[in-house]
Amino acid sequence: MKVGYIFVSPQNHFMDLSFNARYPFSKSAREYAENAGLELDFGLVEKGKRRAEDAVLRKRIPSIADSSFDLESEIASYAIARMIVSQIGMGQAIESYAIAEAKRASSYLKSEGDESLKALAKDFGVDSENAIPVLKYLSYSPRESPYKLVNMKLADGKVSVSKGQLIRVLEEAIRLRISGSLPLKIERVPPEIKKAAEDIRSQMPKPEVKIVVSGDRPPCVQHLLEKLARGENLPHAARWTLTIYLLKAGMKEGEIVKLFSTSPDYSESITRYQVGYILKKGYSMPSCRLIDSHGLCVYKCGIRSPLSYRGTKTGR
Amino acid sequence: MEEGFVRARFSNYYSRAYPSPPPSASSREWGFGGWEKKIESRHSRFNSGEELVAYLRRNAPLYVSYSSAYYEFPDARPMERKNWLGADLIFDIDADQLNPPCIEKHGKGWVCDTCLGMAKNETIKLVEEFLLGEFGFNRDNLHLNFSGNRGYHIHVIDDEVKPLTSPQRREITDYITGKGLEGKYFFFERGGRWEGPKKSDSGWGGRLARGFIEMVKGKKLERILKPSTSKRFYKNESEVIAGVERGNWDVVGLGSSHKSYEDTWERLGQELGVKLGDNIDQNVTFDTSKLIRMPDSLHGETGLLAKRTSSLEKFDPLKDSVVFGKSPIKLKIEKAPEIRIWDETFGPYENFEGELPEAVAVYLICKRRAKLV
Numbered sequence: 006m007k008v009g010y011i012f013v014s015p016q017n018h019f020m021d022l023s024f025n026a027r028y029p030f031s032k033s034a035r036e037y038a039e040n041a042g043l044e045l046d047f048g049l050v051e052k053g054k055r056r057a058e059d060a061v062l063r064k065r066i067p068s069i070a071d072s073s074f075d076l077e078s079e080i081a082s083y084a085i086a087r088m089i090v091s092q093i094g095m096g097q098a099i100e101s102y103a104i105a106e107a108k109r110a111s112s113y114l115k116s117e118g119d120e121s122l123k124a125l126a127k128d129f130g131v132d133s134e135n136a137i138p139v140l141k142y143l144s145y146s147p148r149e150s151p152y153k154l155v156n157m158k159l160a161d162g163k164v165s166v167s168k169g170q171l172i173r174v175l176e177e178a179i180r181l182r183i184s185g186s187l188p189l190k191i192e193r194v195p196p197e198i199k200k201a202a203e204d205i206r207s208q209m210p211k212p213e214v215k216i217v218v219s220g221d222r223p224p225c226v227q228h229l230l231e232k233l234a235r236g237e238n239l240p241h242a243a244r245w246t247l248t249i250y251l252l253k254a255g256m257k258e259g260e261i262v263k264l265f266s267t268s269p270d271y272s273e274s275i276t277r278y279q280v281g282y283i284l285k286k287g288y289s290m291p292s293c294r295l296i297d298s299h300g301l302c303v304y305k306c307g308i309r310s311p312l313s314y315r316g317t318k319t320g321r
Numbered sequence: 322m323e324e325g326f327v328r329a330r331f332s333n334y335y336s337r338a339y340p341s342p343p344p345s346a347s348s349r350e351w352g353f354g355g356w357e358k359k360i361e362s363r364h365s366r367f368n369s370g371e372e373l374v375a376y377l378r379r380n381a382p383l384y385v386s387y388s389s390a391y392y393e394f395p396d397a398r399p400m401e402r403k404n405w406l407g408a409d410l411i412f413d414i415d416a417d418q419l420n421p422p423c424i425e426k427h428g429k430g431w432v433c434d435t436c437l438g439m440a441k442n443e444t445i446k447l448v449e450e451f452l453l454g455e456f457g458f459n460r461d462n463l464h465l466n467f468s469g470n471r472g473y474h475i476h477v478i479d480d481e482v483k484p485l486t487s488p489q490r491r492e493i494t495d496y497i498t499g500k501g502l503e504g505k506y507f508f509f510e511r512g513g514r515w516e517g518p519k520k521s522d523s524g525w526g527g528r529l530a531r532g533f534i535e536m537v538k539g540k541k542l543e544r545i546l547k548p549s550t551s552k553r554f555y556k557n558e559s560e561v562i563a564g565v566e567r568g569n570w571d572v573v574g575l576g577s578s579h580k581s582y583e584d585t586w587e588r589l590g591q592e593l594g595v596k597l598g599d600n601i602d603q604n605v606t607f608d609t610s611k612l613i614r615m616p617d618s619l620h621g622e623t624g625l626l627a628k629r630t631s632s633l634e635k636f637d638p639l640k641d642s643v644v645f646g647k648s649p650i651k652l653k654i655e656k657a658p659e660i661r662i663w664d665e666t667f668g669p670y671e672n673f674e675g676e677l678p679e680a681v682a683v684y685l686i687c688k689r690r691a692k693l694v
């Protein structure tokens with residue numbers, strides 16, 4: 006059946022096509038797809054489904070081999086994966102999908118020449134490879150301390166960035182663009198798409214650990230636990246803070262690793278490594294001031310460390 | 322009796338003045354305060370600036386505030402139903418937050434030329450160095466006004482700024498206050514040497530280098546370092562300064578062991594950053610549901626105008642913001658520190674009874690230091 010795309014656009018240079026296949030969320034790819042059209046055949050649905058599955062269940066979309074001649078279907082698989090992910094109907098699936106797409110794109114950016122990087126930056130309204138307008142920077146920069154504005158070079162309304170930093174910022178911009186554009190509202194969803202979505206949904210892990218929502222945890226910690234329970238992605242500083250707190254509060258390493266399994270880009274081995282690392286190094290609990298500087302303090306309890314939080318009830 | 326007196330003056334002022342409302346006055350939430358509370362009622366809306374001015378004339382509120390935010394339904398409740406459309410970016414500088422030395426003399430909540438001068442300098446630093454220099458905002462989009470009491474407000478009214486989210490605004494205040502600054506992002510090992518920021522670097526790097534040099538010169542390092550370490554630097558002053566100027570922090574010996582100095586940079590950041598009012602959380606800047614005093618409205622704690630100004634250097638708040646006159650008013654004052662109004666100093670008073678010019682009387686009554694006789 007027809008959904009409005011046919012890939013007949015012979016004017017397109019192969020270079021552009023390859024760019025569009027790598028960065029299917031770019032404006033040029035969208036234009037390309039709009040001019041083209043696509044027949045939804047079994048092969049394409051399968052390809053789109055694999056893409057969605059890789060992203061949602063395995064957290065990683067393999068990159069296309071450079072020699073791949075089927076670049077059109079690569080772009081189409083992105084469009085189809087988006088429909089499928091939208092049909093799964095879970096915020097967590099969308100988050101995971103957007104993260105995996107963004108990571109896929111950033112791995113291309115790392116290995117490619119400056120031309121593509123420049124072109125993609127432009128796609129997000131960034132005209133120079135080494136400086137980002139500050140308000141753009143604020144909307145795309147990851148909430149991690151090395152990217153905190155105060156630690157960057159800012160002059161004349163522009164933040165200076167290295168190539169690596171630009172790629173990381175673009176990765177975040179891509180993630181936001183994709184997650185912000187989903188779920189798609191589709192009037193009549195083709196049955197193949199529905200079925201693919203249903204298939205993936207049934208394979209998604211149920212959150213294993215019931216998160217104890219108890220009243221005597223510090224509000225910041227409580228807030229992070231609730232976010233985890235909702236399957237939201239926690240920034241690095243948040244995981245760090247939460248892990249140290251839970252270790253200090255006597256939770257076992259394995260339990261903490263499990264706790265993170267609801268997060269959209271969960272990888273058991275990486276999480277295990279990170280938690281183990283924090284345990285081994287014996288990091289001390291970050292102060293409330295530091296937590297606040299990461300934007301994670303939600304209450305202002307008037308104490309110095311979350312460890313001295315004694316609940317809202319006084320006495321005892 | 323005092324309340325009635327002040328209200329009558331305010332009403333008289335509003336009937337002869339035409340305070341110009343902020344842009345998009347009808348998309349903002351308005352709040353008003355009285356004798357007891359700075360905000361007694363909120364969630365009001367006006368269809369036009371004229372409607373607002375008519376309200377001020379009719380009611381002579383002691384405080385007039387509006388939301389930095391723009392809403393589709395400014396009078397809807399609860400907040401979520403207002404439908405937020407964006408917000409100006411607001412900064413608040415308050416003399417009380419600057420630890421002025423004069424506070425010992427006149428106490429918190431009072432002002433003198435020293436602390437108002439400090440607030441002015443802090444505002445100039447914020448505007449020139451940070452907002453114009455580093456953030457690159459357009460001067461035309463910055464609107465400054467005296468707060469009407471102890472400091473200044475800066476409104477950035479700019480379409481690009483409107484959609485900023487609260488965490489994004491927080492990043493801006495953190496930058497301006499130096500919060501979250503970490504030394505490790507400013508030092509690098511290169512060719513076996515520790516390189517750090519140079520005097521000429523842009524942003525915080527250069528500020529740290531310049532600030533450090535100033536502290537060595539002014540013998541103020543103890544604020545950020547141990548006394549023994551500070552002494553060492555004072556002894557080698559010229560060498561230290563020459564090194565830091567070029568970004569060679571090995572000379573200083575701080576670079577190579579910078580890990581143990583993490584707090585130092587954070588503290589230096591706090592020293593050199595702007596001290597924003599409402600220091601606990603810089604609420605007005607990032608909490609976009611907050612209300613802010615309307616520029617060119619009267620302040621109920623002083624009777625001074627929250628006057629707009631475009632040339633801060635020349636602005637004299639205790640002269641330019643005074644709107645009341647000199648007709649004598651009979652007062653009784655138990656105790657009050659001295660205050661300058663126009664070019665004249667009044668007080669300090671203790672068990673005073675007598676006549677004072679209207680503007681001074683309004684000021685002291687609003688500050689709850691005087692009663693009518």
Ligand code: SF4
Nearest residue numbers: 223225293302304306
């Ligand atoms: S004050 Fe401390 S314990 Fe309380 S929410 Fe903030 S960071 Fe957490």
Ligand SMILES: [Zn+2]
Nearest residue numbers: 423432433436
């Ligand atoms: Zn003073």
